[in-house]
Amino acid sequence: MKALLSKINLTALALLLLVLPSLNSCEKDKDDTPAQQTHAIGGKWTVTSFLFDNVEGIGLIIAASELEFKPGTASKGDFSWSITYKNNSTNTTTGTYEIVGSKIKLDTRGDEILEYNLEISGNALQIAGDFNHDYITVKAARK
Numbered sequence: 001m002k003a004l005l006s007k008i009n010l011t012a013l014a015l016l017l018l019v020l021p022s023l024n025s026c027e028k029d030k031d032d033t034p035a036q037q038t039h040a041i042g043g044k045w046t047v048t049s050f051l052f053d054n055v056e057g058i059g060l061i062i063a064a065s066e067l068e069f070k071p072g073t074a075s076k077g078d079f080s081w082s083i084t085y086k087n088n089s090t091n092t093t094t095g096t097y098e099i100v101g102s103k104i105k106l107d108t109r110g111d112e113i114l115e116y117n118l119e120i121s122g123n124a125l126q127i128a129g130d131f132n133h134d135y136i137t138v139k140a141a142r143k
Contacts, residue, residue: 040120041099042071045140052134061086067125067140075099079106 047065050057058065064084071077075098082092095108104118104127116129123142129135 041069041097041104041118041125042077044068044143045125046143047138047140049137049139051137053136063088065138066143067138069097081106 045067047058047062047067050062050065062083063086066082068080069077070079077097078094079097080092080094082090084090093108095106097107098105099118102118104116106114106116108114114129114131116127119126125140125142126137127140128137
């Protein structure tokens with residue numbers, strides 16, 4: 001009797017595993033981008049904190065940094081990110097951005113596509129995620 005129940009359980013499990021993939025929707029997922037994030041990101045932002053694995057970069061190696069987002073559509077547009085280092089050299093990266101849900105993708109036009117977690121609350125912005133083996137957290141205030 002135990003052997004029969006065991007075979008029935010295995011058969012039921014196998015059938016369940018075969019049926020589960022078909023339960024997944026084939027319909028395109030709805031864009032769950034919060035409207036306030038897509039519209040609120042536009043404008044210039046002054047970086048107030050730039051953490052590399054919990055080590056503050058502002059004042060240590062970075063003198064100043066600024067982000068600018070120019071919306072083109074509800075969730076896409078152009079961006080510019082300038083970083084001035086303590087040795088007075090400046091690096092400016094430009095490209096396009098796309099917001100999907102609570103993520104932002106920064107496409108540097110062929111160099112890289114960087115994907116970060118995005119939070120916007122009023123005049124405060126935070127971008128966080130992996131960058132070249134470091135976890136970075138960038139906080140900025142609207143100019």
